[in-house]
Amino acid sequence: AQSVTQLGSHVSVSEGALVLLRCNYSSSVPPYLFWYVQYPNQGLQLLLKYTSAATLVKGINGFEAEFKKSETSFHLTKPSAHMSDAAEYFCAVSVNDMRFGAGTRLTVKP
């Protein structure tokens, strides 16, 4: 069965600093991978997705992620954090269904 592991339940950065949220996956077939963002008491919104095309995927709000098969990773990055980026971020993998990681809460300090 497929699964994802998000390293770090909480990440805190200063405004303007690099954001790095880590995700490792496990899948018996080539995976489709996703990053979602959730604001309090709301549903999830897709940031970006990898579906076996380009390994460097650009998403909304300046986020991007790189698929590295050798490391089974799909880490999310943003060069410069903004206060509005504070939210919870989920990595997900799909094969027959869609499975999510435990989430990483991002805090942005002024």
Added chain:
Amino acid sequence: DGGITQSPKYLFRKEGQNVTLSCEQNLNHDAMYWYRQDPGQGLRLIYYSQIVNDFQKGDIAEGYSVSREKKESFPLTVTSAQKNPTAFYLCASSILAGRPIEAFFGQGTRLTVV
């Protein structure tokens, strides 16, 4: 506007009662999902359905039931057998192209047992 509608947004249940959470989508998606969200545990899959009149158990199906009589609708019933039902419930749908692509989510239902 296309999207997924969950209702109600807040729901209170007395112990021993069954309650049904509604999920409707007008995206013409084949697949629909129910997830439960608890603090620090991410989203855990309860049930999913890839086609009308068929559905599969996820990781935490005990105490829950679903139906998929119409493509647009995938209601979730939280039964009295679910011992700890207080949580945030999220419904999603996706296109299937051999596998799910880009799940779209509703705004969630927060269920509280009183």
